[in-house]
Amino acid sequence: MQLTLEQPVVRGVRFFLAHAPGLVRYGSKPSRDIARDATLVDAIQAHLRRYEAAAAYPPNQAFLGHIHPDTLASLPQPWFERTTQAIRWGAHGEIMPEEEFYGLLKICDVFDLVRLEASFVQQVRSALETHPVLTPHDLERLGNGVPEGDIAADLRRNSHLLPLYLRDGRRIGAIYAAHEEDTSLAADVLLENLTCKATAVMAMRTLLMQEQVDPTAVEYLLNSGEEAVGDRYQRGGGNLAKAVAEMSQCQRATGVDIKGFCCGPVHALAIAGSLVSARVFNQVAVLGGCSLAKLGMKYRGHLQHDQPILEDVLAGVAILIGSDDGRSPRLRLDALGRHTVAAGSSQKAIFEHLVSQPLERLGLRYADIDKYATELHNPEVTAPAGSGNVPQLNYRVIAGLAAMHKEITPAQVPDFVTKHGMPGYSPTQGHIASAIPFLGHAVDGLRAGTLQRAMFLAKGSLFLGRMTQMADGVSLIVERNGEG
Amino acid sequence: MKLRGKKVLALGERDGVQGTAIAACATSAGAEIVLEVTHCFV
Numbered sequence: 358m359q360l361t362l363e364q365p366v367v368r369g370v371r372f373f374l375a376h377a378p379g380l381v382r383y384g385s386k387p388s389r390d391i392a393r394d395a396t397l398v399d400a401i402q403a404h405l406r407r408y409e410a411a412a413a414y415p416p417n418q419a420f421l422g423h424i425h426p427d428t429l430a431s432l433p434q435p436w437f438e439r440t441t442q443a444i445r446w447g448a449h450g451e452i453m454p455e456e457e458f459y460g461l462l463k464i465c466d467v468f469d470l471v472r473l474e475a476s477f478v479q480q481v482r483s484a485l486e487t488h489p490v491l492t493p494h495d496l497e498r499l500g501n502g503v504p505e506g507d508i509a510a511d512l513r514r515n516s517h518l519l520p521l522y523l524r525d526g527r528r529i530g531a532i533y534a535a536h537e538e539d540t541s542l543a544a545d546v547l548l549e550n551l552t553c554k555a556t557a558v559m560a561m562r563t564l565l566m567q568e569q570v571d572p573t574a575v576e577y578l579l580n581s582g583e584e585a586v587g588d589r590y591q592r593g594g595g596n597l598a599k600a601v602a603e604m605s606q607c608q609r610a611t612g613v614d615i616k617g618f619c620c621g622p623v624h625a626l627a628i629a630g631s632l633v634s635a636r637v638f639n640q641v642a643v644l645g646g647c648s649l650a651k652l653g654m655k656y657r658g659h660l661q662h663d664q665p666i667l668e669d670v671l672a673g674v675a676i677l678i679g680s681d682d683g684r685s686p687r688l689r690l691d692a693l694g695r696h697t698v699a700a701g702s703s704q705k706a707i708f709e710h711l712v713s714q715p716l717e718r719l720g721l722r723y724a725d726i727d728k729y730a731t732e733l734h735n736p737e738v739t740a741p742a743g744s745g746n747v748p749q750l751n752y753r754v755i756a757g758l759a760a761m762h763k764e765i766t767p768a769q770v771p772d773f774v775t776k777h778g779m780p781g782y783s784p785t786q787g788h789i790a791s792a793i794p795f796l797g798h799a800v801d802g803l804r805a806g807t808l809q810r811a812m813f814l815a816k817g818s819l820f821l822g823r824m825t826q827m828a829d830g831v832s833l834i835v836e837r838n839g840e841g
Numbered sequence: 842m843k844l845r846g847k848k849v850l851a852l853g854e855r856d857g858v859q860g861t862a863i864a865a866c867a868t869s870a871g872a873e874i875v876l877e878v879t880h881c882f883v
Contacts, residue, residue: 701861702861702865703858744883747882747883816856820855820860820879826860826861827861828859
């Protein structure tokens with residue numbers, strides 16, 4: 358490809374999961390339901406998984422790179438009943454227990470919003486001391502905690518704080534509002550933003566450490582999460598990217614937030630690639646922190662089926678885009694797929710814009726893309742709540758287009774879906790679940806030569822913000838480096 | 842189904858048929874759209 362000044366490549370990808378069963382009650386759906394019926398807390402608590410179960414859960418292991426997503430197809434369902442070994446670290450990142458995650462929240466909190474009980478801080482400190490990406494300075498930031506009685510007194514006195522609980526219901530601290538009248542700085546909003554920051558920081562630090570990248574060599578960060586950071590005068594104004602840069606020792610970097618609902622990360626990848634291609638920066642990181650609001654989003658379906666509440670993890674991602682190193686997979690910026698305003702809203706039109714047009718531009722056939730990464734939501738989460746198998750719906754449309762273009766016969770559609778798609782395995786963490794979860798596996802396969810090309814297509818529900826009836830979408834092809 | 846002169850609630854899904862697409866079809870068949878909405882179930 359000679360159209361760009363510099364060929365951008367994906368130098369590395371890492372993910373992070375925090376097991377956060379104690380925070381499920383603060384997901385949007387559970388918290389609204391609990392406000393109406395406080396007895397729901399007990400039913401929810403009775404269906405929360407232990408850490409070992411979340412760490413042994415095959416979709417989480419696929420998310421963290423311990424197993425390939427295709428492996429899931431051969432595992433009998435329900436996957437949550439499998440009693441495999443709990444694995445904390447996969448090839449692409451870790452799943453952190455909730456106790457440590459609360460400590461991490463305190464470490465990432467620069468405004469004394471989080472106060473943890475002294476005995477709990479002691480317990481957490483010893484657990485975090487050996488963590489490979491945390492430093493003695495981080496442990497200092499944990500502080501000594503506060504007496505349990507102080508938090509109890511604050512809870513009695515005012516309503517501007519949110520108690521923090523473990524899975525078993527033990528209260529271990531609280532997060533405080535930053536302003537009594539500002540709903541943008543209320544405790545629940547700050548908890549959402551702080552968890553987003555912490556998960557993105559951990560993904561970024563893991564990426565820097567494991568890929569042996571000098572943090573000061575990263576010049577720009579693009580945060581693509583869906584949180585709304587800001588006070589009453591600029592709700593959602595951002596900028597979480599620089600907050601993550603600060604916590605990741607990227608001293609020579611600044612950054613900005615790119616907002617695009619669930620397709621924010623793929624938009625950000627295209628922008629990061631463009632900045633590298635134009636030689637504005639040599640290395641740009643794309644980040645996405647978690648979506649606390651989506652914890653327990655489908656919990657009603659899970660309770661109905663008496664299965665564990667599977668939306669009990671918070672996810673983060675960090676991706677490093679850099680100039681061509683001769684081995685890392687290339688971003689094909691010359692074949693970006695865009696769901697344009699004029700495209701309309703039919704699935705056929707959307708997928709023509711996101712899939713068919715980029716392929717035509719490169720003279721490729723549908724089967725030339727080894728793997729399509731689309732909405733990768735775990736069906737075991739969505740199906741019990743009546744939301745179906747979202748990845749499968751999307752793969753059938755792609756296969757249908759291949760059939761319409763006479764590249765396959767209608768009878769070959771199921772085989773195409775199996776070969777070029779994959780089972781959904783991502784936690785329903787908003788922007789995290791759209792295409793991006795496969796990027797780690799894609800980089801592995803493209804480097805090893807088991808893949809030649811993968812396409813990442815993500816969709817965003819713009820209509821949810823009530824400013825337009827439209828949805829959005831963007832796609833990007835990543836291919837094996839010729840000299841790889 | 843004859844839609845001419847009927848009132849239609851267009852309830853769509855992002856990963857299925859979106860509300861705007863349902864509304865466009867129903868309008869072209871002569872229906873009046875009284876509600877058009879698309880939901881995202883993930």
